[in-house]
Amino acid sequence: MREPLSDTVISLKPSGIRKFFDIVNEMDDAISLGVGEPDFDTPWHIRDEGIYTLEKGKTFYTSNSGLKELRVEICNYLKRRYDLEYDPMGEVLVTVGGSEAIDLGLRAMINPGDEVLIPQPSYVSYEPCTILAGGKPVIINLKAENEFRLTKEELLEAITPKTKILVLPFPNNPTGAIMEKKDLEAIAGVIIEKDLYVISDEIYSELTYGRDHVSIASLPGMRERTILINGFSKAFAMTGWRLGYACGPKKILEQMTKIHQFAIMCAPTNSQYAGIDALKNSDDDVAEMRETYNGRRRYLMHAFKELGLDCFEPYGAFYVFPCIKEFGMTSEEFATRLLEEEKVAVVPGTAFGACGEGFLRISYAYSLEDLKKAMEHISAFIGRLRANK
Amino acid sequence: MREKILTFIEKNSRIDLKDLAIMLGVDEVAVANELEAMEAERIICGYHTLIDWDKTTQEKVSALIEVKVTPQRGQGFDSIAERIYNYAEVESVYLISGGYDLLVTIDGKSLREVSQFVSDKLSTLDQVLSTATHFILKRYKDHGTIFGEKKEDKRMKML
Numbered sequence: 001m002r003e004p005l006s007d008t009v010i011s012l013k014p015s016g017i018r019k020f021f022d023i024v025n026e027m028d029d030a031i032s033l034g035v036g037e038p039d040f041d042t043p044w045h046i047r048d049e050g051i052y053t054l055e056k057g058k059t060f061y062t063s064n065s066g067l068k069e070l071r072v073e074i075c076n077y078l079k080r081r082y083d084l085e086y087d088p089m090g091e092v093l094v095t096v097g098g099s100e101a102i103d104l105g106l107r108a109m110i111n112p113g114d115e116v117l118i119p120q121p122s123y124v125s126y127e128p129c130t131i132l133a134g135g136k137p138v139i140i141n142l143k144a145e146n147e148f149r150l151t152k153e154e155l156l157e158a159i160t161p162k163t164k165i166l167v168l169p170f171p172n173n174p175t176g177a178i179m180e181k182k183d184l185e186a187i188a189g190v191i192i193e194k195d196l197y198v199i200s201d202e203i204y205s206e207l208t209y210g211r212d213h214v215s216i217a218s219l220p221g222m223r224e225r226t227i228l229i230n231g232f233s234k235a236f237a238m239t240g241w242r243l244g245y246a247c248g249p250k251k252i253l254e255q256m257t258k259i260h261q262f263a264i265m266c267a268p269t270n271s272q273y274a275g276i277d278a279l280k281n282s283d284d285d286v287a288e289m290r291e292t293y294n295g296r297r298r299y300l301m302h303a304f305k306e307l308g309l310d311c312f313e314p315y316g317a318f319y320v321f322p323c324i325k326e327f328g329m330t331s332e333e334f335a336t337r338l339l340e341e342e343k344v345a346v347v348p349g350t351a352f353g354a355c356g357e358g359f360l361r362i363s364y365a366y367s368l369e370d371l372k373k374a375m376e377h378i379s380a381f382i383g384r385l386r387a388n389k
Numbered sequence: 390m391r392e393k394i395l396t397f398i399e400k401n402s403r404i405d406l407k408d409l410a411i412m413l414g415v416d417e418v419a420v421a422n423e424l425e426a427m428e429a430e431r432i433i434c435g436y437h438t439l440i441d442w443d444k445t446t447q448e449k450v451s452a453l454i455e456v457k458v459t460p461q462r463g464q465g466f467d468s469i470a471e472r473i474y475n476y477a478e479v480e481s482v483y484l485i486s487g488g489y490d491l492l493v494t495i496d497g498k499s500l501r502e503v504s505q506f507v508s509d510k511l512s513t514l515d516q517v518l519s520t521a522t523h524f525i526l527k528r529y530k531d532h533g534t535i536f537g538e539k540k541e542d543k544r545m546k547m548l
Binding site for chain 2: 020021025027030032034035039145291294295297298299302345347368370382
């Protein structure tokens with residue numbers, strides 16, 4: 001029998017971390033700080049809207065780009081929150097989560113051999129999606145000393161004549177880093193000068209603390225070269241609804257919609273109706289969740305400081321990214337031993353790129369009680385490691 | 390800062406003072422001082438425990454009573470409300486807009502005890518014109534908290 005699989009697919013590196021994840025998911029008594037989704041339920045009024053539209057039988061396909069009312073609300077929301085202006089007719093596409101939008105953006109823009117700049121540590125899908133689209137991923141290793149922000153120098157150094165796209169994943173999973181306006185302004189000049197496009201994954205935009213989120217698309221000259229990606233998962237605690245969107249220049253969005261039309265048809269109708277309600281009526285819910293996350297973030301930062309564990313203060317998402325280099329073991333060794341000895345699960349930084357070595361991703365999408373319990377165990381573990389040095 | 394402290398402790402009055410200060414990003418002494426000041430100003434009126442008595446062996450009956458009264462010159466509803474809320478059996482008293490005047494909630498050990506309170510004490514007050522008593526059969530949610538089973542974390546442990 002001949003080989004059933006595509007060479008490209010086989011060439012994709014399987015996530016080395018999968019094995020570790022499987023062990024954790026099998027352990028019933030593990031205390032996990034490994035989850036990348038909100039611990040809040042979707043606000044009831046949004047779920048209620050979902051139920052109501054099912055009862056009313058609104059269960060048919062929508063237009064490929066999504067319900068018009070939802071696209072209009074997306075535009076209203078982006079204007080209200082981030083001062084961005086998009087035309088719901090042609091510049092907005094509703095997708096199955098932000099992940100689909102990332103894939104579509106890359107597929108619509110990449111020609112064979114085009115280089116795509118991917119700052120890491122970052123979400124795991126950018127690299128494989130780039131390869132599947134025929135592009136060449138070029139990794140930019142972000143540094144702890146820059147608080148894992150992308151600098152102009154790092155960007156310039158990575159650019160070659162083949163560079164076409166920069167993926168900009170901020171607020172960042174796994175580091176919690178954000179790019180403030182001044183940071184974005186510093187790189188925007190380079191992007192324009194080198195004629196690059198940006199895929200800006202802003203899925204965590206509602207979760208910044210003490211600093212307002214700024215979209216790179218709002219800077220002068222950037223709107224026409226940015227695909228803005230956002231969604232409902234993190235802002236409204238709607239991960240399982242699988243609802244996201246992309247906004248950008250009509251020329252690119254048209255082609256993304258074409259792929260979406262053939263591959264997906266449309267995002268789930270039920271989720272789209274719920275999404276309209278989410279955008280219109282959730283400001284208070286979002287503010288409350290943000291305040292709660294912020295309290296936990298401060299708690300963890302304080303706990304790490306007391307432990308004497310090196311950790312830069314993250315201002316976004318719901319992760320902290322402490323450094324464990326002092327213990328002289330790899331992130332995966334550390335995480336595995338922490339799991340075996342204390343039954344606490346955290347994600348090794350290397351799950352998000354090689355430069356995550358020496359770091360751990362710790363999620364605070366957990367109650368204060370859970371965090372305190374986990375920190376007691378982590379503290380005991382670290383105490384033993386230091387004592388045995 | 391007051392509103393933020395209140396938001397946190399409204400849901401969890403047992404939160405450790407140190408944790409509360411850390412989560413608010415302020416000094417522990419400052420939080421303690423604010424709490425003390427708010428207690429003195431009766432902004433914070435107490436720290437209660439939310440109990441689902443149905444899960445205990447203690448018999449308990451609660452009722453909502455709609456009360457129509459004659460307000461008094463110069464005092465409005467305040468003096469009659471005071472007459473009512475001073476009874477130990479009375480859990481809460483609200484002045485209500487609409488079809489009646491006062492909403493009174495009563496806790497008692499048995500139906501009889503509650504009924505007796507209404508017929509002997511409440512209805513016989515001079516200013517009380519009429520009462521309508523509604524016994525509570527089941528408490529689903531109280532103080533923003535849903536009674537029933539403990540919530541489980543349904544998420545994948547790692548994703």
